[in-house]
Amino acid sequence: MTTARAIRLTEFGGPEVMHLDTAEVPAPAAGEVQLRQTAIGFNFIDVYQRMGRYPLPSPTGLGHEAAGVVDAVGAGVTDLKVGDRVVYMNAGVGAYAERRNVPADKLVLLPAGITDEDAAAVFFKAMTAQFLVKKTYHVQPGDIVVVHAAAGGVGQILCRWAKALGATVIGTAGSAAKCEVARAAGCDAAVDYTQADWVAQVVAATGGRKARVVYDSVAKDTFLGSLDCTAPFGMVVLFGGASGPAPLIEPELLNKKGCLFLTRPSVFPHNADTATFRANAKDVFDAMASGAVRASIGARFRLDQVADAHRMAEARANAGAIVMTP
Numbered sequence: 001m002t003t004a005r006a007i008r009l010t011e012f013g014g015p016e017v018m019h020l021d022t023a024e025v026p027a028p029a030a031g032e033v034q035l036r037q038t039a040i041g042f043n044f045i046d047v048y049q050r051m052g053r054y055p056l057p058s059p060t061g062l063g064h065e066a067a068g069v070v071d072a073v074g075a076g077v078t079d080l081k082v083g084d085r086v087v088y089m090n091a092g093v094g095a096y097a098e099r100r101n102v103p104a105d106k107l108v109l110l111p112a113g114i115t116d117e118d119a120a121a122v123f124f125k126a127m128t129a130q131f132l133v134k135k136t137y138h139v140q141p142g143d144i145v146v147v148h149a150a151a152g153g154v155g156q157i158l159c160r161w162a163k164a165l166g167a168t169v170i171g172t173a174g175s176a177a178k179c180e181v182a183r184a185a186g187c188d189a190a191v192d193y194t195q196a197d198w199v200a201q202v203v204a205a206t207g208g209r210k211a212r213v214v215y216d217s218v219a220k221d222t223f224l225g226s227l228d229c230t231a232p233f234g235m236v237v238l239f240g241g242a243s244g245p246a247p248l249i250e251p252e253l254l255n256k257k258g259c260l261f262l263t264r265p266s267v268f269p270h271n272a273d274t275a276t277f278r279a280n281a282k283d284v285f286d287a288m289a290s291g292a293v294r295a296s297i298g299a300r301f302r303l304d305q306v307a308d309a310h311r312m313a314e315a316r317a318n319a320g321a322i323v324m325t326p
């Protein structure tokens with residue numbers, strides 16, 4: 001038994017409900033390893049879960065993603081050893097911690113060329129981009145793709161990866177400065193979607209053809225506009241709700257807008273079994289090695305500054321990923 005500092009929620013609510021506590025960490029059980037965590041990734045889902053918008057069974061730990069070093073190995077674990085560098089993104093909440101036990105089958109070994117910090121900045125977000133561009137809609141050369149919140153953590157990775165697959169990428173973002181970030185992340189054009197005529201600007205940027213696929217993680221403020229940016233028989237992929245839940249629509253609206261397809265996918269079912277998870281992780285590491293995916297770290301915090309990290313994200317003050325050091 002050892003002790004480690006970890007963020008605990010006392011209740012659901014604003015950033016103030018997160019507290020840094022010291023908790024006991026038992027020796028790893030069979031099938032688990034104990035990690036000394038070195039870098040923790042912030043993801044917007046952490047905000048939804050802290051607020052209670054994506055329900056957790058009870059107020060508990062928080063965070064889905066971290067990189068670290070294996071410090072102890074439980075019975076039956078044969079493919080990892082003390083000293084291995086690893087990363088995870090689907091081992092349940094509790095990543096906001098110095099140390100934790102994690103099922104070995106939820107870990108992947110980090111290639112030598114990827115730092116712990118870059119891994120924590122990229123892994124969850126790139127695993128999301130991976131299923132979005134390869135599975136939910138398989139991006140093809142020549143496709144026109146629209147990515148909302150293109151200067152964000154997932155957004156930048158999604159833009160780079162879609163571009164590497166041969167698409168024309170139109171990004172949207174919340175300011176002129178963030179549009180510059182989106183262009184630097186591979187967008188052929190970028191539109192400030194805080195402007196009233198953003199839909200017309202996006203359609204103009206497609207040359208009037210509209211998009212084969214719109215990746216929408218903003219939802220409340222963008223969803224109806226996304227339908228108008230999508231070409232007939234195209235797909236709207238609603239995969240988050242940074243501005244709030246999407247408005248409810250009648251299915252008939254999809255017909256009126258051009259026989260559109262609408263889906264609402266999640267990264268977790270796409271990585272539910274170990275073999276698929278490991279294959280997807282390899283795809284992400286290969287994309288990092290080729291340069292199609294790269295870390296873009298916008299801000300760094302210590303774990304005891306976690307409330308500031310959440311405030312920054314909710315204020316839309318960051319571009320790229322936020323990483324925390326235990």
Ligand SMILES: NC(=O)c1ccc[n+]([C@@H]2O[C@H](COP(=O)([O-])OP(=O)(O)OC[C@H]3O[C@@H](n4cnc5c(N)ncnc54)[C@H](OP(=O)(O)O)[C@@H]3O)[C@@H](O)[C@H]2O)c1
Binds near residue numbers: 149150241
């Ligand atoms: N379905 C899945 O499996 C899955 C997995 C991972 C992430 N996601 C979703 O992907 C999105 C991006 O995640 P991320 O961690 O990389 O976050 P992020 O993009 O770095 O941050 C969210 C961005 O959303 C934009 N936004 C628009 N309206 C907002 C509002 N009212 N409040 C806050 N932000 C607003 C902001 O960019 P601008 O200032 O440019 O508007 C903000 O930077 C999130 O919606 C997340 O839930 C989904």
